[in-house]
Structure formats: C-alpha cells, structure tokens
Amino acid sequence: MIQVGVVGYGTIGKRVADAVVAQRDMEIVGVAKTSPNFEAEAAVSKGFDLYAAIEERRELFDEAGIPVAGDLDDLVSTADVIVDATPSGIGAQNREVYEAHDTPAIYQGGEDADVADTSFNARANFEDAVGADHVRVVSCNTTGLSRLLAPLREEYGVEKSRVTLVRRGGDPGQTGRGPIDDILPDPVSLPSHHGPDVKTIFPDIDIDTLGLKVPATLMHMHSVNVTLESDADAEEVRELLAEESRLFLIPEYAGIDGAGKLKQFALDAGRSRGDIWENCIWGESIAVRGNDLYLFQAIHQESDVVPENVDAIRAITDSASKAESIATTNETLGMGLGRTFER
Amino acid sequence: MIQVGVVGYGTIGKRVADAVVAQRDMEIVGVAKTSPNFEAEAAVSKGFDLYAAIEERRELFDEAGIPVAGDLDDLVSTADVIVDATPSGIGAQNREVYEAHDTPAIYQGGEDADVADTSFNARANFEDAVGADHVRVVSCNTTGLSRLLAPLREEYGVEKSRVTLVRRGGDPGQTGRGPIDDILPDPVSLPSHHGPDVKTIFPDIDIDTLGLKVPATLMHMHSVNVTLESDADAEEVRELLAEESRLFLIPEYAGIDGAGKLKQFALDAGRSRGDIWENCIWGESIAVRGNDLYLFQAIHQESDVVPENVDAIRAITDSASKAESIATTNETLGMGLGRTFER
Known part of the structure; x- marks a missing residue:
C-alpha cells in the first residue's frame, strides 16, 4: 500500500484524500492543515490523522480541541509520497521539506512549472512522471484542454488552437471574490497563462488563450x-x-443548458460534493467549418484534477502503467457521467 | 427639417428620440407606445406628442390621464420617416402600415434581414441605404463587429474571423431574465446568429461566431x-x-477593468443615461501572433446603435453624404470618449 500524505486540506486536498481512500493500492497516512476550521473537523471525523502544517499554529488546534498527530516534518517522514494541495506558491516553499526527507511530491497547477521535474496530465503524458521526484498536476483549465487536445492531436493533428476561457469569478465558498455584475478581461493582455501552461504538456503546440472573469x-x-x-x-x-x-459528451435531449444543471445531474448521480471530474462537452456544439473545429466545454474547477492526482501518485511511485492507473482510478471513483445516457 | 416618428419608445426608441432632438436637420413629430408606463410619462414630460401604437389600447392612456395625439396611422402619415424600435418581430408586422403611407422606415436588428431592402452600418455600408424605402440597422453586437471589421478589411484584408460573444443575460431593467450564477452556451449549436448577421453587411466575409450568456x-x-x-x-x-x-481605445493607465468602470466613466463624462455609443476596445488586449489578431471589446447593448439610427435617417432620406452624416452625428451627440485621454 502506498502511504499518501496530503499537505493542504482545502478544495483540492480534501477531494484527493477521499479519492485516495477509494483506491485499493494506496491509503492516507495523514493530512496537514494550517487552521482548525470546518475542514479540519471534517478530516478528523473521517478518521484522518491531522498534522499541523505550520508548527507555530499548532496551538490553535489544541485550543480548538482538535487532536494533532504531529507537524509537517512528521507527516513527510511517514509518507511514501506527498500530494501538496496548498495555495499557489506554498508548494514551492514546502519543496525543501520534501527534498530533505527524500519523499517524492506532487504539486498543483497554481505552482510555477519549474517547481517540478515535469508537468502532468494522465491522458497526455503519464510516462513523463514515472519515477520522477517532483511532479506538477496542471490546473483545472489546463487539464481540461490537455484531455481534449490529446485525442485531436493524435487523430487529426493540431495546426493551431484558440480558446476563450470564460472563468467563474470564484468558487462557491470564496465569498470575497467578484465580479458581481460584470464581464472582465482577465488578463487584459494576451496570452492568458493557460496557453503557455498547455505547452508544459504539449511543448510544440500552437495555442493562444484569452481569459475573462464573470x-x-x-x-x-x-x-x-x-x-x-x-x-x-x-x-x-x-x-x-x-x-x-x-x-462527457452531453446529449442534446438531456436538457442540460449550463453548469447549474450539470451540478444537479452530478448530485442526482450521487457524486460526492456534486463533483464533475470529466470535461463536459456539449455534443451539439461540436461543429466543423473548413478545418476549424469549434465546441463548448465546461470544467469543474474544484474537482477535475482529482483523478489526475491519483494517477500521478501511481506514476511518481512507478506502481502501475498509464492504462492500468487510469482504468483503476476511473473504476474506483465511478468515472463516466455519460454512461447514464447509454442504452 | 426631417420629420421623424419613433414607433416603440423603449430602450432604443427613447434614446433615438433624444439623439434626433440633438440634430439640427431633423425633429421628432411624435412617438408611439403600447402602454402608459414610466417611459410614456417621460416622453410626455419631454414634450413629445404621444401616439397609441395599438388602437385598442388607447383607452389605457386615457385612464392613466396621459394625453394621446392619435394612433399609429396618424403618426405615420405625419412623419417623413419612421424609426421602428419595437420588440423583435413587431417591426415586420408594422411594415404594411409604413408601406400604405409610402413612408420610409428604419427597423432594428431584432427583425429578420428580409424586413428591409438593406441592412445598415454607417461606417461599413451607408451608401446601400441611400434612397431605400426600408432599412434595418443591425443589432448592437453586429454593429460593434461591423465597425471593427471595416477598417481591418480595408487595411489588411480579413481571411477569417472567429468571435466568442460573452453576452449580458439581460439589460438592467429586464428583471425577469437570467442566468443568475451560470455561464450558458447560447445558442449551443454553431453559429450564433451574429456571424450570419455580419454577412448582411459584408456578404463575402468568413466569420464564425459563438455565443454565451452570463x-x-x-x-x-x-x-x-x-x-x-x-x-x-x-x-x-x-x-x-x-x-x-x-x-474607443481604452488606455492602460485609465484603470478601466470592465463594464462597470466604463459606465461610471460615461456617467462622469455627463453622458445621458451613461450611454456608450462607441465600441470599447482594451488597447493592451490588441495582440498579433502570426497572422492572428486578438482583442477584447465591450459593447453597450442599449445604445451603440443610436448614432447608426440617426445616420440611417439621413441615408434613407438622401439628405447628407456618409462623411457629412457621421461627422454631424458625432459632433451633436459628443462622440469620442477617448478625447478625455488626449493631451
């Protein structure tokens, strides 16, 4: 059993921990958190050993009456592999701790690409991460684009890609973010970071990306x-x-017009937290005009990288092939929203 | 003086009426409305003769104590030219009234293109409307695209254009519209109507458009x-x-990040209703990669067609050249938000 430590137990970390629990070949040895908030309570309720990510803040957990098993060093020394799901920039700071313990680590897309030996998307470049020490799972949007571009490259070749990303202003819990009634170019100058980030997966691809916030x-x-x-x-x-x-190709008759109904569908299907790990592509939106392919896809920013993190754990520990890992992750999580529509 | 009748005194009609008042060569002979609502009150306060657009509803005005000068027939027979700013589809129904009186008429972009002899954008094809009987000013978005594509076609030639339109869900007064917290492909299938609509202005242009609602x-x-x-x-x-x-090229130092600040800027500049007749293009967003030009532009859906309607009045009555009309409209309205930033 691969012993997995999760550092940062927020939006991504808590989902990765649950996904690891669902696997047969790995288990959670502990999760590290900076604050004794509602997510810390939930971690304890689930039976995870809780570690104080910042030693000086350990007493906050004591005051809250939340039992702590140790500090970051303790967790890293116990784990075979770390999934760092801390906010952008913290992963890079934590890297020296992982190196000191010679513990391989997986970072998230908020970190700069150079935090790791390779950036990672299971469908596109699983093999690049096999046996690496530091692997970065690309962000939700880059994951969504990589999954889509991989088969298109293989089947047709990609001359150029141009993508406008209409981004959610914040997650449901990020109550301080906006905009409220506006559409913001973000960034105003081209390219948005997504295009260059896709190139960490496909170095030779020609892609221009534009970002907006709504x-x-x-x-x-x-x-x-x-x-x-x-x-x-x-x-x-x-x-x-x-x-x-x-x-997931949304069939026309499903009557799914946007993210609200997609989330309802995922909740109805019993998905934990209403998570949608799949790219959601409107089948009717797929159009070809000349050599130009067009489509709309929705990406669940809180969860689409979760199966990728599970696969990254197998790649970095060289414990399964690409095909085995993806198949296992898919089966254990219950991937495939589209199966509901198959007769 | 050209005697202008405005049929439909809502979002566009009331603005066109005010813009006509600002001209030296035309005046309002009356405005027609279906309901005695707040906009009817405002029309009377401004001194416009008010006509009942639907005869059977005339008594509603009497009950509300709002004086009515006559019905639609009376207005059309008095006017030299009609600007029909009724909701989509009503203009096509009204056309027979305008024909019966041999009164030239200008329709809005919500009507099908075949309601008129030509579709119209002052910058792109003023001459096509000279002396026509029925002219359709294209919609806000098509107006914005036509103004942008005209100089690019002339200077560089356009091989192909691909535009994603991130559309406001509704105007500030359209309180029944959504979405509230979603991003909807709309329409899901390509193309959105905007591409074909641009072709009513530039028949030979290659353009694909995708629409979303937020x-x-x-x-x-x-x-x-x-x-x-x-x-x-x-x-x-x-x-x-x-x-x-x-x-209007938004300078970087202006600190304008979206529509909210654009509207504030227009209100600070004393623009009636905070209207923004110009395309608002972020200067920093203009980027060229290979032969691909990219940019972001914001379009004020309630007002960018207003100067186009004024120019259409001159074109349909053959009372000024393109250059004269555009110059006069610009000067009388106070076009040019960008002048504030010129030193």
Whole structure:
C-alpha cells in the first residue's frame, strides 16, 4: 500500500484524500492543515490523522480541541509520497521539506512549472512522471484542454488552437471574490497563462488563450477553436471524443443548458460534493467549418484534477502503467457521467 | 427639417428620440407606445406628442390621464420617416402600415434581414441605404463587429474571423431574465446568429461566431480573433483603430477593468443615461501572433446603435453624404470618449 500524505486540506486536498481512500493500492497516512476550521473537523471525523502544517499554529488546534498527530516534518517522514494541495506558491516553499526527507511530491497547477521535474496530465503524458521526484498536476483549465487536445492531436493533428476561457469569478465558498455584475478581461493582455501552461504538456503546440472573469461560481466554460491539420467532420469528432473516458459528451435531449444543471445531474448521480471530474462537452456544439473545429466545454474547477492526482501518485511511485492507473482510478471513483445516457 | 416618428419608445426608441432632438436637420413629430408606463410619462414630460401604437389600447392612456395625439396611422402619415424600435418581430408586422403611407422606415436588428431592402452600418455600408424605402440597422453586437471589421478589411484584408460573444443575460431593467450564477452556451449549436448577421453587411466575409450568456447586465463582451490577409503588428493596428471615430481605445493607465468602470466613466463624462455609443476596445488586449489578431471589446447593448439610427435617417432620406452624416452625428451627440485621454 502506498502511504499518501496530503499537505493542504482545502478544495483540492480534501477531494484527493477521499479519492485516495477509494483506491485499493494506496491509503492516507495523514493530512496537514494550517487552521482548525470546518475542514479540519471534517478530516478528523473521517478518521484522518491531522498534522499541523505550520508548527507555530499548532496551538490553535489544541485550543480548538482538535487532536494533532504531529507537524509537517512528521507527516513527510511517514509518507511514501506527498500530494501538496496548498495555495499557489506554498508548494514551492514546502519543496525543501520534501527534498530533505527524500519523499517524492506532487504539486498543483497554481505552482510555477519549474517547481517540478515535469508537468502532468494522465491522458497526455503519464510516462513523463514515472519515477520522477517532483511532479506538477496542471490546473483545472489546463487539464481540461490537455484531455481534449490529446485525442485531436493524435487523430487529426493540431495546426493551431484558440480558446476563450470564460472563468467563474470564484468558487462557491470564496465569498470575497467578484465580479458581481460584470464581464472582465482577465488578463487584459494576451496570452492568458493557460496557453503557455498547455505547452508544459504539449511543448510544440500552437495555442493562444484569452481569459475573462464573470459572476458565476459553478464551473469554467471554454469556447474552443482548433484548426485541424487534416479533414474531419463533426460526427466523426463526436465519436472520437465520446470514446475518451474523461470526456462527457452531453446529449442534446438531456436538457442540460449550463453548469447549474450539470451540478444537479452530478448530485442526482450521487457524486460526492456534486463533483464533475470529466470535461463536459456539449455534443451539439461540436461543429466543423473548413478545418476549424469549434465546441463548448465546461470544467469543474474544484474537482477535475482529482483523478489526475491519483494517477500521478501511481506514476511518481512507478506502481502501475498509464492504462492500468487510469482504468483503476476511473473504476474506483465511478468515472463516466455519460454512461447514464447509454442504452 | 426631417420629420421623424419613433414607433416603440423603449430602450432604443427613447434614446433615438433624444439623439434626433440633438440634430439640427431633423425633429421628432411624435412617438408611439403600447402602454402608459414610466417611459410614456417621460416622453410626455419631454414634450413629445404621444401616439397609441395599438388602437385598442388607447383607452389605457386615457385612464392613466396621459394625453394621446392619435394612433399609429396618424403618426405615420405625419412623419417623413419612421424609426421602428419595437420588440423583435413587431417591426415586420408594422411594415404594411409604413408601406400604405409610402413612408420610409428604419427597423432594428431584432427583425429578420428580409424586413428591409438593406441592412445598415454607417461606417461599413451607408451608401446601400441611400434612397431605400426600408432599412434595418443591425443589432448592437453586429454593429460593434461591423465597425471593427471595416477598417481591418480595408487595411489588411480579413481571411477569417472567429468571435466568442460573452453576452449580458439581460439589460438592467429586464428583471425577469437570467442566468443568475451560470455561464450558458447560447445558442449551443454553431453559429450564433451574429456571424450570419455580419454577412448582411459584408456578404463575402468568413466569420464564425459563438455565443454565451452570463450573469451581467451592463455590456456585452467580445473575444475577437481575426486572421488577417497581410502582415500587421499590434501597435499599427492600435493606431488604425484609434483613428476610427466610433471606436474607443481604452488606455492602460485609465484603470478601466470592465463594464462597470466604463459606465461610471460615461456617467462622469455627463453622458445621458451613461450611454456608450462607441465600441470599447482594451488597447493592451490588441495582440498579433502570426497572422492572428486578438482583442477584447465591450459593447453597450442599449445604445451603440443610436448614432447608426440617426445616420440611417439621413441615408434613407438622401439628405447628407456618409462623411457629412457621421461627422454631424458625432459632433451633436459628443462622440469620442477617448478625447478625455488626449493631451
């Protein structure tokens, strides 16, 4: 059993911990947190050993009456592998702790690419992370783009991709964020960081990305254009994408018009926290005009990287092949929202 | 003096009426409305003769104590030209009344293109409307795209344009519209109507448009890509666009991050209702990568067609040249938000 430590038990960390629990070949040895908040309470309730991520703040846990098993050093020395899901920039600071213990570590997309030996997306470049010491799972949006571009590159070749990312202003719990009634170019200058980030997965791809922020919390939305290198028709592309295990093609008759209904559907399906690990692509939106492919996809910013983190754990510990890991992760989590619509 | 009748005194109609009042060569002979609501009260306060757009509803005005000068027939027979600013589809129904009186009429972009002899954008095809009987001013978004594409076509040639329109869900007064916390592909299937609508202005242009709806009320936002036929650099494009009288290039130091600040700026500048007749283009967003030009522009859905309606009045009555009309409209309205930033 791979002993996994999760450092940072917030939006991503708590989901990765639950996903690890669902696996047969790994288990959680502990989770580290900076504050004794509602998520710390939840971690204890789930039976996870809780570690104080910052030693000086350990007494806050004592005051709150939340039992602490040790500090960050203790957790790292116990773990075979660390998943660092701390806020952007903290992972880079923590890296020296992981190095001191010679414990391989997985970082999130908020870190700069150079925090790690390789950036990672299971579908696109699993092998690059095999046996690495430091691996960075790319952000939710880059994950969504990589999953989509991988099969298109293989089947048609990608001449150029142009994507407008209409981003949710903040997660449902990020109550201090905006905008409230506006549409903000963000960043105003091109490119947004997403294009360069996709290049950490596909170094030779030609991609321009533009970002906007809007008053929504549930999911990001991508307006995707891909100029293909060879001929395609929409139905063919639809079939190609439908075969990808982490792409959910929304059927027209489903009556799903946006993120609100997608989340309802995920909750109705019994998904923990209403999580949607799959890219959600509107089947009818797939159109080909000349060599230009277009489509809309929604990306659940809180959860689509979760299966990628599980696969990264297997890659970094060299404990399963790409195909085995993806199949196991998919099966244990219950991937495949689209199966509901299969007859 | 051209005698102008305005049929439909809502979002567009009331603004066109005010803009006509500001001209030296035309005046309002009356405005027609279906309901005695707050806008009818405002029309009377401004001294406009009010006509009942639907005869059967005339008694509602009597009951409200709002004086009515006559019905639609009376207004049309008195006017030299009608600006029909009724809700989508009503203009097509009214057309037979205008024809019966042989009164030339201007329709809005909500009508199908075949309601008129030509669709109209002053910058792009003023001459097509000269002496026509029925002219359709294209919608706010198509107006914004036409103004932008006209100089790019002339200077560089347009190989292809791809635009994602992130649309406000409703105007500030449209309290029944959504979404509240979502990002909706709208329409899900390509193309949105905007691409074909731009072709009513530039029949030979290659343009694909994708539409989304978001929880915002103030302005639309366009994420624009134009593949140019000849070489360009960003600074050159910036200079080209800055010379266009109805394009406002937002300077970086202005600190304008979205529609909220644009509206504040327009209100501070004393613009009636905070209207923004110009396309608002973020100067820093203008980028050229290879032959691909990118930029963000915000479009004020309630007002950018207003100067176009004034120019359409001159075109349909053949009373001024394109250059004269645009110059007069600009001067009388006070076009040019960007002048504030000129030293």
